[in-house]
Amino acid sequence: MLPMMKPCALLLAACLLLPAAARAEPVVLRVAAQEGTEPKFIADGKDHIIGLCVDIFRAIERIDPGLVFVGDQQWMPLIRAYHEVAVQQRDALCGVQRTEEREQRYVYLDPPLFAIHYMLLARAGDEVAIRDWDDVRKLGKDGVVLGNRGYATTDFLIAQGGLQIDASATSPAMNVQKLVAGRGRFFLHRAPGLARLIASAGATGKVRILPTVMSTAQLYMVMGRHIDPAVVARVRGAVEQMEKSGELARLLKKWD
Structure with a gap:
């Protein structure tokens, strides 16, 4: 007969059986609601922000529960939002057009989110x-x-x-x-x-x-160049899944 395990040992064994992603602390990605970019971000009352990009953030979190986007309920001028990602005060931007200058500052994730x-x-x-x-x-x-x-x-x-x-x-x-x-x-x-x-x-x-x-x-999700490439790959994978499943197209139709 196997010896009875103590409660603490049982807990440790259970934790070891969990996938690494489930045991790890969630990765927090700082974003902002960009002013004047409807339908990406839309004021819904005094203190609530909705829109296409808010839905995209929530969909990525559902696909990969280890990723958490924070800040999409905080308005910020577009120029400042771009600057803060470039200087590592924010981590990601939703719905960004490709330009040569921006290519030097951010990591673009394929496929594009929408046209x-x-x-x-x-x-x-x-x-x-x-x-x-x-x-x-x-x-x-x-x-x-x-x-x-x-x-x-x-x-x-x-x-x-x-x-x-x-x-x-x-x-x-x-x-x-x-x-x-x-x-x-x-x-x-x-x-x-x-x-x-x-x-x-x-x-x-x-x-x-x-x-x-x-x-x-085409508009893309972009990440700051300071973000761990492994995290970038996880966000890219979620976007790829949304594109293949048709979810990106459905969300765009919702907010068109």
């Missing part, structure tokens, strides 16, 4: 028809395009060449108001989320979305 479409907004009474960027260039000083400081859209506008650009605003809502006030002919922003942005800026019926898609881009 966005860049559209031009104009005032409701402006009957201008735009088929491509040449149509905008031909307008000269009458074709000022509003962009946001620190956003990838502004880099994209500059790359087109020959455009009249005003990128002094720090938020999309501010640019919608500038457009209504006639301080620009167009505002370039991305869908999904345009209708929600217009409504939240109090501009429903005052601006319209032009039908031409000016460009399409």
Whole structure:
């Protein structure tokens, strides 16, 4: 007959039988709710934030319970959120467009989370028809395009060449108001989320979305370069599972 094990020995034996991931402390990844990025992050009342990226964080936690995202209930200006990941004060960003400068600062995780479409907004009474960027260039000083400081859209506008650009605003809502006030002919922003942005800026019926898609881009989950590669691989694996199962597509449809 085997000798009876003491309670402490039984507990130790049970712990040793658990997978290593279950015994380990959860990995906490610091994020923030980026202001002006609907539908990635949306104010739901005074103290609650919802949206596509919040759902993506929760889905990753469900797939890998050893990962915990914190900070998605804290608003932060987009530029600051990017900076804090670069200086190791935050750990991850959801929904980031690829640029050469950002490639040097962050680790991009394939596959992409979702695609966005860049559209031009104009005032409701402006009957201008735009088929491509040449149509905008031909307008000269009458074709000022509003962009946001620190956003990838502004880099994209500059790359087109020959455009009249005003990128002094720090938020999309501010640019919608500038457009209504006639301080620009167009505002370039991305869908999904345009209708929600217009409504939240109090501009429903005052601006319209032009039908031409000016460009399409993929948005990714990115991690700070200070994050352990093993943790990066776990997040990447969860994103891959979401893409293969169709969950990413379902979430995008939910918030479109």
